[in-house]
Amino acid sequence: MELFCRSNVLAHNYKDAMTLYGENTLTQLSSNRMAKKDDEVENSTGKPGMSPDSQAFIGLKLRELYDDVVAEPVPDRLLELLGKLGEDEKKPKSE
């Protein structure tokens, strides 16, 4: 939103400024500005300069690592524990 507004202002003043400063200077100015905007975008999404390929690789590997464990059967000892948790309620133990 803010970016758009600023670009409009920029575009609006562009013609006037061009007659004052010459085209080259202006092109440089505006590309500097764009570069700065790009940096801000990267920082806000939190991926400074990382390529989409690298991100995709990390994302896939991370899920693979995690899902390998998720896919394992629930160990017996945890299943037994779950069963016992219910028992306590039904018949309060006195031991």
Add this chain to the structure above:
Amino acid sequence: MSNYDFRAELLSVIPNLRAFAMSLVGTADKADDLVQETLVRAWDKRSSFTPGTNLKGWLFTILRNEFYSQMRKRKREVSDPEGAMAERLSSHPEQVGKLDMEDFKKAVNQLPEDQREALILVGASGFSYEEAADICDCAVGTIKSRVSRARTQLSNILKLEGDGEYGPDAVAVGVMNLASPAA
């Protein structure tokens, strides 16, 4: 929620709890100990859980708290973070086909604890930044920056970025956003 339902719901989250626990402690045995402790605690305080709310997040919070309180205890008893780390880093050379996964695992284990857990919660467990912030009891912005730093560091450890042949591309970055905020 009846005890029966609650138990069934606990059961359904166990695979995810184990995966998260593995990322914290590294060995299956210790991870299962942690999950076991989590289940007992969750059962004891089940009346404080509101049915219909995020049980997975609630359980992850309990597991994480349990993990950190154990860490604090252990630090007081034996100060051997190196040993624990060495164990977590142990790889299995016989799994030749999985070698690249082992490399990746090692790289993940090199991340600082807070970055690793943020990355796992958002990048693998499927929590939103907001949910991860709740679980870690910190600000959303903190989670975002931890995840971001974790990704950057992983990329550096694994040398994913070549000699600058990939330029930063803000548009593609937006499209390829790997964070999956929708749980």
